[in-house]
Amino acid sequence: MVLNFGQLVTAHVILATVLAVLNLYSCLSWRRKALLVLLTSVSYLVVYYSYAPLLGWPGTGALPMRFNLVAAYGQEPDAQSGRKGGIFFWVTDKSSMDITPRAYVVDFEPELHARVMQAMERQHKSIPQTGTVEQPDLEHMGVAKEQRQGYKTQKFKINFADELPESAPTKSDLPAASDETSPAVTSPGADNAHNE
């Protein structure tokens, strides 16, 4: 079960309140009981304000199978400073109607970095880029089923391609008697979002 920010805070508050109420019937002195109630109340505020600083940072989870590249940022490893480096992606999931972009980070690989920079070059020329994640066939690679869970995005191949505009319907796709009253053709993906 996975909860969102609001659900986690609510679950914490409910659980802590129930436990604090049950503890009121303990053999502790009233001072200690008061301290427990105070600690519980403080924890409500702390948990509420703790999730916001965690948001916004890139996640290490797997990228969506098909995504729109909004922006990317490469950070090369630096042995001198001990910096591990990474490739950061800011993408929107193509399988979802939600256009909220999400940030991901994968390990730095020179080959992937070159591909990402090439995709960004084309993006800067106003050619939207679609990314696809190719899963390796781990069964054929002789990787045991138990070990496959550990394979994250960086073990997958990320490809980029120009996003092709949706083709306009041909004459045969249109209703027969709609010549005069045909509605304006809109693509289903054409929402009011656009990236720069």
Place this chain on the structure above:
Amino acid sequence: MNPGMTGIIFSNIVLGILVLTLVFTTRWNAAIKIAAMLCVIMFYHVTVKSYPELMGWPTSIKLPQRFNLEGVLFDEPNKSTQSKGRIFVWLTDLKDFRKPVPRAYVLPYTPALHSKLYDASQKLRKRLPQLGEVVIVRNSVTAKEEIDLQFFDMPDVLLPK
């Protein structure tokens, strides 16, 4: 450590203290004590599982004072869906210049902000890195404090002779 993570660890320790107090200092039925322990363990498990799912989504907290703009995405207001619109920005804090990690933010949509960010994004396309600065201005109509952004072209790096 991220202060958010410290806060979450603290609040989970409080839950642990509460359940231990319940187990060792009360005379409740053993079934209640076991149920309480299971609930807390399950909550810990759910928190750990949910954490990666929270990562990467934009935050609505205030932007860093000075930043390097990496990307912008506009979600314009839409009357048909009654959406007020949002502006997503992806940026690195200039304070973390040694190890910059971009962070995603969401801002309420305003035409003025859209215009400024659009201009900055056009310059980004021309490979002109954009430095941003947050300026707080008072709206003359509503008298509320609003965020305004100023952008500058990143100055060229001066290499030693």
